Amino acid sequence: MPALQVVSSIVELAINTALGLARNSDELVRALSGKCCTLHIQEVDITLSLHFSLPQKIDGKTSSEKRYVDVTIDDPWTEAQKQTILDNHAYVSISINALPELKKTSQLTRLIKLGKLDFYGDLYLIQKLSALFDELDIDLAEVLSQYIGDVPAHWLFTFAGSTKDKLTKHRESIMQALSDAALEEKPIAVRPIMLMNFIDEVKILQAGADRVAARIEKLEKDVN
Amino acid sequence: MSSDVTSSPSNIHESTTAEKDLIDFGYKQVNKSEKVDFVANVFHSVAAKYDVMNDLMSFGIHRLWKRYTIDCSGVKAGQRVLDLAGGTGDLAAKFSRIVGKTGQVILADINHSMLTVGKEKLVNKGIVGNLHYVQANAEELPFPDNHFDLITIAFGLRNVTDKSKALASMFRVLKPGGRLLVLEFSKPTTDALSKLYDAYSFHVLPKMGELVTQDGDSYQYLAESIRMHPEQTVLESMMKDVGFEQTSFTNMTGGIVALHRGYKF
Numbered sequence A: 001m002p003a004l005q006v007v008s009s010i011v012e013l014a015i016n017t018a019l020g021l022a023r024n025s026d027e028l029v030r031a032l033s034g035k036c037c038t039l040h041i042q043e044v045d046i047t048l049s050l051h052f053s054l055p056q057k058i059d060g061k062t063s064s065e066k067r068y069v070d071v072t073i074d075d076p077w078t079e080a081q082k083q084t085i086l087d088n089h090a091y092v093s094i095s096i097n098a099l100p101e102l103k104k105t106s107q108l109t110r111l112i113k114l115g116k117l118d119f120y121g122d123l124y125l126i127q128k129l130s131a132l133f134d135e136l137d138i139d140l141a142e143v144l145s146q147y148i149g150d151v152p153a154h155w156l157f158t159f160a161g162s163t164k165d166k167l168t169k170h171r172e173s174i175m176q177a178l179s180d181a182a183l184e185e186k187p188i189a190v191r192p193i194m195l196m197n198f199i200d201e202v203k204i205l206q207a208g209a210d211r212v213a214a215r216i217e218k219l220e221k222d223v224n
Numbered sequence B: 001m002s003s004d005v006t007s008s009p010s011n012i013h014e015s016t017t018a019e020k021d022l023i024d025f026g027y028k029q030v031n032k033s034e035k036v037d038f039v040a041n042v043f044h045s046v047a048a049k050y051d052v053m054n055d056l057m058s059f060g061i062h063r064l065w066k067r068y069t070i071d072c073s074g075v076k077a078g079q080r081v082l083d084l085a086g087g088t089g090d091l092a093a094k095f096s097r098i099v100g101k102t103g104q105v106i107l108a109d110i111n112h113s114m115l116t117v118g119k120e121k122l123v124n125k126g127i128v129g130n131l132h133y134v135q136a137n138a139e140e141l142p143f144p145d146n147h148f149d150l151i152t153i154a155f156g157l158r159n160v161t162d163k164s165k166a167l168a169s170m171f172r173v174l175k176p177g178g179r180l181l182v183l184e185f186s187k188p189t190t191d192a193l194s195k196l197y198d199a200y201s202f203h204v205l206p207k208m209g210e211l212v213t214q215d216g217d218s219y220q221y222l223a224e225s226i227r228m229h230p231e232q233t234v235l236e237s238m239m240k241d242v243g244f245e246q247t248s249f250t251n252m253t254g255g256i257v258a259l260h261r262g263y264k265f
Ligand SMILES: C[S@@+](CC[C@H](N)C(=O)[O-])C[C@H]1O[C@@H](n2cnc3c(N)ncnc32)[C@H](O)[C@@H]1O
Pocket: B039, B043, B084, B085, B086, B087, B088, B089, B090, B108, B109, B110, B111, B114, B136, B137, B138, B139, B153, B154, B155, B156, B159, B160, B161
């Protein structure tokens, strides 16, 4: 089975789902539509191309499928390919560790200077790609309300919010309680003195068993 | 599906001329001029449920085979692509988004029903503008010479009556530097898999077809046509014979499916 294609379809599904949930995806993808960003992930030597498009409207209605990106896997790019890259294309070779930094538009130039990001083509596209992931506006309460209804979603988010507040407020005391518990629990664990006792008891048992064995041996001899 | 076909190879040895005029339709031998109609009947019959059956029969793996084909296409924005025997347009849909407004995709198929189902599906998905539908026979492509950057034919070639003629026709309409990708069922690479696959395609597939499309015969044809299709190396030499260069093939899922590549220079 083509395993890499499983990876690309998961990446494609994840990005499209996130974009499908966001309120501002059309606005963010518009600048990238019809363009392509190729990412070479250095450690695993995989080259993924993200081809962007905006879902078309037919007779004013949005299409049945909200798809913003198609992901393909390329063969490793040759130097010639990098040098002759098209206008509507950007190529970035990047380390997995630096991937999260790609989200921060302000970090791009720094990454290029540090040599952490090997770059060809249109820098503007990479800035837009970076902005896309940085500025996605997903209202989780609204998304959830589509599945479970407005009231439960509101209740769930209020509950989650207040729980988080409480946890933050009581962080100190919770940490204290946890460390006390750890200290209290310690004696339950096997202490050296208990271990010594146990060894002594085993020794006594062993001596008893030896005595019985010696007696049986003597009896056997007497019988014979 | 019509049963108006000669059903055993034994009755075709009367004269060499008769032999020359016969061709396989699955395991049956039919008149060359009739195969197109028989194949047409198969796909008219399955068109409406084609996509569902594809997912069921392959457990969804056909999507990965097609994905691999697209990955090997190297297609870029602005290019012109022909998805031949494109049916319900799985490949054409992706190509259309990749080549963008400045590019063009032609979904060509001999069968009107398959094109209609394909067009409806793709329009609903919002794929319009750069995608055009053409009813055409792969053997006589109605396009100018040196016209396409890429031609794909997925699970279509084995249904074509004269495969060499179709390959030559593809070679003609491909631009120099262009690439042909043939995705097709092929020969499993191990005996064990071969046996398992035979059992599945001759016993399970037709029953599945009967249940879902009320047409077990068409799926019996599918299984038979796969066995009659030239195996990997034979297909590769057929491609070379009509002029393709740098030909190669990649087996997928143990050779159940193979992707053949060839270039025109
Ligand atoms: C199994 S379907 C494949 C459809 C699509 N490419 C896919 O992968 O899902 C085979 C297609 O080949 C078409 N076909 C058969 N003979 C053909 C020919 N001579 N020229 C063009 N298309 C043909 C059929 O009409 C049918 O739509």
